[in-house]
Amino acid sequence: MDSFANTLIKSGQTTVATLLLEHYRELGMSNTEFLIYLQIKSYNDRGISFPQTETIAKAVGLTDNQIFQELHTMIGKRLMQIDTVQQPGQLARDSYDFTLLYEKLAQFVKKAEAETVTSQVDNDRETIFNQIETEFGRPLSPIELEMISQWLDKDHYQVGIIRLALKEAVLNQVYNLKYMDRILLSWQKKHLTTPEQVQQEREHRQQNQGATSVNQANNGTKKQKNLPHIPMFKIGEKPKDN
Structure with missing residues (x-):
């Protein structure tokens, strides 16, 4: 395996919900904000919950201060928040939380439906x-x-x-x-x-009506068969012996 393929595999992959990819602008998210979200998510997928702003700035071609302003704007738009997690016996750690973004996406889909x-x-x-x-x-x-x-x-x-x-x-x-x-x-x-x-x-209903008609016809035929034989002859003539 060549070095590029090895590097590609080791770097891992970042998955993005297609629904979010299709509708992020309708949620009030700019292209730059979405790009920053992708960068943060790529680090989250590698187990890094709070990448440094300098690192994100270098990846997207912005200054550290610009990244800080963009993150502040995203928080104001309720697209994300920063959580502080305190584990027993450990120092408090910050992490980027995009739950609000997905809640917005869910509301958008519900409204669209x-x-x-x-x-x-x-x-x-x-x-x-x-x-x-x-x-x-x-x-x-x-x-x-x-x-x-x-x-x-x-x-x-x-x-x-x-x-x-x-x-x-x-x-x-x-x-x-x-x-x-x-x-x-x-x-x-x-x-x-x-x-x-x-x-x-x-x-x-049509089948039942058809069955009723057939039964009525059969009953009529049976009655005719059970009628007594009545000889036919003209008045004044003697009936013929059968």
Whole structure:
């Protein structure tokens, strides 16, 4: 193994969360602050919890005073803090703690997910508004728009369920939301909360109806077979012996 490969292996590696790499600027972190964080983390990964500012300054090409100012700014932004650890029988030691940075990252991700859900709900709302107006052949009134919003926000009906209720209303040529609301309530009472459950219940009902029809037909055939034989002849003629 050559000297470079040996040096590369001995120097170790510094791992960085991809999520942080993608969003550090959105957390209020500058490029210089992120570079300083990487330098500190590289030392932390090697077991050095509090590298000297002179060492960091040399690595990133800044003065010692500039590094001190950057660290002070990061503390003010609540991106990091300096902890003092006192071990029994040992001198107190300082260490850089980036827990606040990761707490910010967690809050950012949570907020982003909530905004994504809100955006999706708004898109679904607009889509279902347009679909109902298209099927009804007229604009929806403010009261009707509010009723649909309650289905989504208060009753938490899935968009797919509302679409199925709309389909039922159109098939029965009943173009009003009250009819759709009764359909949705009936499904809710049966604990049918997804389009798949509604479809399964519909197929099950059709199978039962088909089985009932077959049984009725079979019963009718049996009754006909059990009827007594009635000879057919014209009035005035003698019945023929069979």
